[in-house]
Amino acid sequence: xVHSGSERKRSAFAVDALGQGAxxxxxxxxxxxxxxxxRALTKPTQGAQTRRFDPTTPPPVPTRxxxxxxxxxxxxxxxxxxxxxxxxxxxxTRPSTALREAADFIADAFEVDQRRRKGDGAEVRxxxxxxxxxxxxxxxxxxxxxxxxxxxxxxxxxxxVEALFSGTAAAMRRRGLSLLARHWRGRDHRDxxxxxxxxxxxxxxxxxxxxxxxxxxxxxxxxxxxxxxxxKRAGVGGVKAKAEALPFADASLxxxxxxxxFHELPTRxxxxxxxxxxxxxxxxxxxxxxxxxxxxxxxxxxxxxEAFPVYFHEPYYSSYAETDxxxxxxxxxxxxxxxxRAFLTKALLFEKPVx
Numbered sequence: 001x002v003h004s005g006s007e008r009k010r011s012a013f014a015v016d017a018l019g020q021g022a023x024x025x026x027x028x029x030x031x032x033x034x035x036x037x038x039r040a041l042t043k044p045t046q047g048a049q050t051r052r053f054d055p056t057t058p059p060p061v062p063t064r065x066x067x068x069x070x071x072x073x074x075x076x077x078x079x080x081x082x083x084x085x086x087x088x089x090x091x092x093t094r095p096s097t098a099l100r101e102a103a104d105f106i107a108d109a110f111e112v113d114q115r116r117r118k119g120d121g122a123e124v125r126x127x128x129x130x131x132x133x134x135x136x137x138x139x140x141x142x143x144x145x146x147x148x149x150x151x152x153x154x155x156x157x158x159x160x161v162e163a164l165f166s167g168t169a170a171a172m173r174r175r176g177l178s179l180l181a182r183h184w185r186g187r188d189h190r191d192x193x194x195x196x197x198x199x200x201x202x203x204x205x206x207x208x209x210x211x212x213x214x215x216x217x218x219x220x221x222x223x224x225x226x227x228x229x230x231x232k233r234a235g236v237g238g239v240k241a242k243a244e245a246l247p248f249a250d251a252s253l254x255x256x257x258x259x260x261x262f263h264e265l266p267t268r269x270x271x272x273x274x275x276x277x278x279x280x281x282x283x284x285x286x287x288x289x290x291x292x293x294x295x296x297x298x299x300x301x302x303x304x305x306e307a308f309p310v311y312f313h314e315p316y317y318s319s320y321a322e323t324d325x326x327x328x329x330x331x332x333x334x335x336x337x338x339x340x341r342a343f344l345t346k347a348l349l350f351e352k353p354v355x
Contacts (some may be wrong), residue, residue, distance in 0.1 A: 021077040025073075053307060072342035121139055124146065124148075139315065144160060173290055175341065176289070189213075193252065193253045196259070197277065200223075205236065217237075219238045221238070256286075261273070263314065278332035285352050286337075287349070289348045292308075294323075
């Protein structure tokens with residue numbers, strides 16, 4: 001039997017998708033157990049924070065919660081099977097590395113819990129230079145040690161978010177990668193210029209590099225420690241700058257990606273960042289925005305969204321939950337052309353119209 005090239009390619013994609021699904025299952029089990037152990041040891045729902053949490057929405061139905069959780073992995077595997085992007089590594093491949101990362105995360109969880117109980121979410125404010133870093137940035141988001149300012153924080157960040165979301169963080173982020181890959185399917189990427197704004201430790205930047213290996217890529221972040229981690233991880237250049245003042249020429253980029261930034265911005269700064277992203281786009285260029293779902297998107301998960309800013313120090317999350325993101329970018333001349341959701345994350349694709 002003779003197989004065509006397209007049939008062989010589909011078969012290879014199917015095998016890759018199976019491998020992606022198997023790795024995701026192992027990863028989910030590992031980080032669910034790690035996060036569960038950290039919570040059992042530190043008991044974050046006890047103490048002063050518990051008295052502050054007065055939910056107004058019912059708890060999620062367990063079957064629906066599990067369905068939403070599994071959907072993140074299923075969508076990721078389907079996109080690999082469809083050839084939108086290759087099977088991707090999302091964590092340590094060596095058991096020794098996984099154990100070391102988990103142990104480091106659990107050890108730091110005690111410091112995080114003490115900070116949570118004291119309500120201290122701005123411990124780093126006095127340590128960071130106010131002439132360089134805006135006040136809203138100089139915080140211990142998630143009550144994390146070091147805020148965004150230390151190499152230890154950059155090293156630990158991925159373990160923290162994967163444990164928090166039971167191994168779904170990378171799969172959720174890739175809803176944005178899926179939107180961009182579908183939008184650009186069939187396009188020659190050799191002339192494409194992409195900047196990942198607020199690239200953090202470089203997880204999404206690395207995925208972009210795998211999906212668009214011939215594009216010109218760079219990461220941008222305000223943290224030197226996180227930027228150094230991202231450069232090493234993705235093997236691309238990095239720029240230290242604020243999202244609200246991007247150091248790129250008008251209409252110079254084909255795509256700008258922005259993952260989990262907008263819920264950590266004050267209300268007054270979000271329009272500035274939206275304007276900055278829109279300014280640097282070429283006509284026909286796109287913004288890929290990935291962030292938390294909002295209560296109106298998934299009412300059945302609203303209790304989880306209510307709890308998040310209480311237990312993880314997210315001072316601007318409540319205003320983010322009510323922000324009209326589509327309207328925000330429409331004011332800058334961008335139109336929504338695609339969207340997707342998985343578990344607690346949504347992705348929006350905005351396009352700058354060609355005049």
